[in-house]
Amino acid sequence: MTDTALLSEPRPGSRAARMRQPLAKDAMRLLAERNGVCVRPLPLRRTDTVTGLTEVVEVPCGARLAAKCKPCAERNRRLRIQQIREGWHLEDEPAVRPEQPSRDVLELVKTRAHLEFDREALQYEPMTPDERAERLATLDAQIAEVDEALGETDLRGHLTPKERDERPRRQRSTRRRHDSPELPRLPVDPRTVGRTFQGKAGQTFRPSMLLTLTLDSHGAVHSHVRRGAYVAPCPCGERHSIHDPKLGTPVDPATYDYRRAALDAIHFARVLDRWWQNLRRAAGWNVQYAGAVELQRRLAPHAHFAVRGTLPRRLVAMVAKATYHQVWWPAFDEMTYSVDRPPVWDPEAGAYVDPTTRESLPTWGEALDALDDPDARPAYVARLGRTDARGIAQGSKDAERSIRYVTKYVTKDLTEHANPSSSAQKAHADRLHAELSVLPCSPTCANWLLYGVQPDRPKAGLVPGRCTGKVHQRSTLGFTGRRVLVSRQWSGKTLADHRADNRAWIRAVLSGDLAEPEETSAERYRFELARPDDPDVLPLEHRILRAVSARIRWRSQVDTARRLSATDTPEAARAA
Numbered sequence: 001m002t003d004t005a006l007l008s009e010p011r012p013g014s015r016a017a018r019m020r021q022p023l024a025k026d027a028m029r030l031l032a033e034r035n036g037v038c039v040r041p042l043p044l045r046r047t048d049t050v051t052g053l054t055e056v057v058e059v060p061c062g063a064r065l066a067a068k069c070k071p072c073a074e075r076n077r078r079l080r081i082q083q084i085r086e087g088w089h090l091e092d093e094p095a096v097r098p099e100q101p102s103r104d105v106l107e108l109v110k111t112r113a114h115l116e117f118d119r120e121a122l123q124y125e126p127m128t129p130d131e132r133a134e135r136l137a138t139l140d141a142q143i144a145e146v147d148e149a150l151g152e153t154d155l156r157g158h159l160t161p162k163e164r165d166e167r168p169r170r171q172r173s174t175r176r177r178h179d180s181p182e183l184p185r186l187p188v189d190p191r192t193v194g195r196t197f198q199g200k201a202g203q204t205f206r207p208s209m210l211l212t213l214t215l216d217s218h219g220a221v222h223s224h225v226r227r228g229a230y231v232a233p234c235p236c237g238e239r240h241s242i243h244d245p246k247l248g249t250p251v252d253p254a255t256y257d258y259r260r261a262a263l264d265a266i267h268f269a270r271v272l273d274r275w276w277q278n279l280r281r282a283a284g285w286n287v288q289y290a291g292a293v294e295l296q297r298r299l300a301p302h303a304h305f306a307v308r309g310t311l312p313r314r315l316v317a318m319v320a321k322a323t324y325h326q327v328w329w330p331a332f333d334e335m336t337y338s339v340d341r342p343p344v345w346d347p348e349a350g351a352y353v354d355p356t357t358r359e360s361l362p363t364w365g366e367a368l369d370a371l372d373d374p375d376a377r378p379a380y381v382a383r384l385g386r387t388d389a390r391g392i393a394q395g396s397k398d399a400e401r402s403i404r405y406v407t408k409y410v411t412k413d414l415t416e417h418a419n420p421s422s423s424a425q426k427a428h429a430d431r432l433h434a435e436l437s438v439l440p441c442s443p444t445c446a447n448w449l450l451y452g453v454q455p456d457r458p459k460a461g462l463v464p465g466r467c468t469g470k471v472h473q474r475s476t477l478g479f480t481g482r483r484v485l486v487s488r489q490w491s492g493k494t495l496a497d498h499r500a501d502n503r504a505w506i507r508a509v510l511s512g513d514l515a516e517p518e519e520t521s522a523e524r525y526r527f528e529l530a531r532p533d534d535p536d537v538l539p540l541e542h543r544i545l546r547a548v549s550a551r552i553r554w555r556s557q558v559d560t561a562r563r564l565s566a567t568d569t570p571e572a573a574r575a576a
Contacts (some may be wrong), residue, residue, distance in 0.1 A: 015164065028544060035555075036071045037547045043530040056530055056537055058547065066411040069205055073411035079495050080410055080484060084290045084403050085385045086498075087491030088306050089206050089394040090193055094492030098156070105153050112146045112159060115139060121141075172328055177381075181322045186284030192489045194309020207310050207391050210402045211289075213275065214302040215264045216385035216568075219256035221298045222246040233295055245422030248297030253431065261300060262435040265326075267470055268293075268301045270325040270483025275384060279319045287393045291337050292494040294409050295418040299432055301479045304406045307489070315388050326378035330367035332440055334381075336452035339438065339465040343449045352454050353460075364443060364456040376541065410484060415475055428479070436478050438464070443472035509561050 010016035032039050038060035047054045063069035064076050087094065101109075115219040119139045122132060150159065172275075176182065197205045220235040224242055231239045236251045250256035264271075280287050291305030337343060343352040343361055351360045370376065392399050409417045420426045439449045440455075446462035450456040455462065530537050538546075 003347055023287070023345060025541075028541065028548075031448075032544050033070045034549050035551045036075065037087065037544065037551050038072050039069050039544065040540070041543060041547065043532070043534075043543070045396055045528050045530045046535075047526045047528075049524055049526055056534075058543060059497075064411070065413055065416075067413065068417065070238050070411070076495075077407050077410045079498050080290075080292075080407050081403055082498050082502075083486065083491055083493065083495065084306050084406065085400075086493070087288070087290060088308055088392075088399065088403070090308065090491070091206065093192055094489055095190075095192070096492055101155060105150070105155055108146060108150050108153070108381060109159065111448060112143065112150070115143050115146060119143070135418065172326075176322075177324065180324055181318065183278055183319060183322050184280045185281050187467070188280050189285040192286045192288045192308065195331045203531060206394050208394070208399075209307040209310055210390045210392050210405075211291075211305045211307050211316070212302060212388040213272065213305070214296070214387070215261075215268065215300050216383055218258070218261040218264070218300070220251040221256075222249055222251060223297075238254045246424055248418075248420075249424045249428045253428070258435045259439075261298075262432060262439055263380050263383050265301055265478025266436075266439065266441060266480075267325050267380070268479055271323060271382050271384055272481070274325050275319065275323045278323050279311070279316070281456070282319050285309075286489065287311070288487045288490050290490050291406055292410055292484050293414075293476070293481065295414055295479075297418060299415075299418060299429060299477055301414075305400065306406055310391060311389070316387050316389045323384050325382045327380040327382070328371060329379040329440065330370070330448075330451070330453050331379050332448075332451045333523075335450045337450050337464075339450065342464045343452075345460045345462075347460065352458060353447055361449070361452055361454045363454050364448075364458075367453045376500075413475055414479060414483065415477055429474075433472075433474055437467075437472050439471075441467060441469040441480075445469060496556070506558065509558060509565065566568075 010020065017216065029039055038058075040061045041058040042061055043056050043495070044058050058070050060075075061069050063072045064077075094125075122135055122139065125132075125184040146153055147159075178398045194206060194208060197207070199205060220238060222234050222240055222244065224234075224247055225232040226239045234240055234251075240247055276287070276289065289305045289310045291303055293303045294303050296302050334510070337355075341355060345351075346356050346358070346360070351358055351363070353360050391403055413427075417566060420429045438447055438450060443456035445455055446467045447462045449462065449464045470476050471478055513567070532540070
């Protein structure tokens with residue numbers, strides 16, 4: 001060893017040497033993660049209503065982020081991979097036809113229809129306001145009873161919205177904007193399976209697509225683009241390495257449009273919904289997709305999708321260019337008030353007033369009334385940017401790589417895989433978050449006070465600049481939609497169905513005393529969450545160690561059963 005190495009090694013028995021020793025809890029957590037055991041299981045007390053036996057069982061926490069529980073997050077990611085793989089190149093339609101409702105259900109629906117008719121006819125009957133209010137309360141109570149009875153049946157969904165909104169709905173024009181190209185509008189065929197193509201040798205091909213949707217540019221950023229061995233120059237004129245601390249940051253922060261970047265992130269989920277609606281109408285069939293939303297280095301959201309079937313790239317680009325989402329909110333171009341001196345709440349008026357003149361701010365309804373003018377324009381228009389479509393052959397290595405590419409960041413938080421590391425990247429993230437902190441995220445956002453408008457359903461205590469909505473958090477940077485997006489008829493199965501398929505496969509492999517018992521009726525057992533300090537609940541460390549041992553034994557039994565089932569003769573089975 002060199003003199004430098006000898007000097008760097010701590011003295012045995014010293015405090016520095018003890019601090020280098022591995023921690024026992026870290027070793028236990030690492031072992032649990034390597035064996036796929038949940039590191040924060042939930043203890044449930046299960047009571048058998050037939051035998052009266054009560055025992056404590058453990059269920060995984062089900063976390064979807066690796067920062068909370070890596071085994072559960074990885075298990076969820078594998079289920080998503082299985083779901084995408086099974087639904088990407090289907091040959092038959094996965095649609096499941098719902099069963100016909102029973103006679104008892106139809107009778108309840110008929111009763112609900114009569115009550116709805118009586119409630120509407122109540123306003124035309126001559127009676128005093130007190131009598132009408134009493135009769136209305138009686139009908140609402142009867143409607144609630146029928147809705148509760150319908151909820152106990154196998155009827156899926158709701159007949160009416162859960163909350164009755166008596167306010168008139170505002171109608172907006174659906175005429176396409178003049179600055180967007182017209183799209184072909186074809187009758188949408190209910191088929192979801194892509195077309196097949198015949199090869200010269202008579203073979204059949206069923207290709208699909210890997211699609212990437214991004215937002216438009218908000219300004220030049222430092223980038224690293226590699227084309228084989230060639231690295232393209234950045235807009236700044238340099239060629240950056242893959243680990244350059246400038247990557248993702250604006251070339252000129254003074255001209256970078258942070259406001260538009262923040263608004264595009266807020267409304268990106270709505271733009272994606274519009275995109276799929278326009279694509280299905282332009283393609284003429286029910287296109288199915290499964291994908292996930294991620295953050296680019298520039299901290300703008302983009303989405304990767306596995307699309308069943310193929311579409312012309314020209315059509316995909318045209319739909320992206322014609323897709324937009326109009327935000328019909330009051331204007332919020334310039335702030336009327338500052339965060340340091342916002343409007344104040346007047347308890348007598350029950351509204352927010354100007355801190356100097358004490359005049360009430362326009363209400364949300366009054367601000368929307370100004371948009372009923374035919375010449376009114378939306379407060380913002382969000383659009384898509386570049387698209388990237390690539391054909392994927394069924395059963396190829398590209399298909400499996402693409403599936404893992406789509407799900408590579410599912411176990412991470414949105415900003416975790418684009419975590420700024422350099423001072424320039426941190427400054428870029430801080431500037432974007434500062435813009436998000438003063439923009440309105442919804443009609444009820446407190447930031448509307450900065451723009452001279454009372455939010456919808458105002459109340460005392462609203463502090464502009466400190467809205468608790470997810471849009472304004474650093475962990476989201478504006479995007480609050482669903483991270484994983486799967487169309488309804490992708491595989492005809494939910495994640496619960498895929499879990500049941502996996503359990504059935506395990507039972508088939510074990511096929512004996514080692515197999516898990518079949519699921520019994522849920523009415524037989526009663527579950528309740530056990531408290532960690534209950535006397536019959538072991539400490540978390542003991543439960544994790546016991547679960548690790550059980551998982552290792554169970555996995556060994558499954559491997560042995562698979563080897564035995566793969567043998568053909570008893571002699572080979574004994575040798576295995």
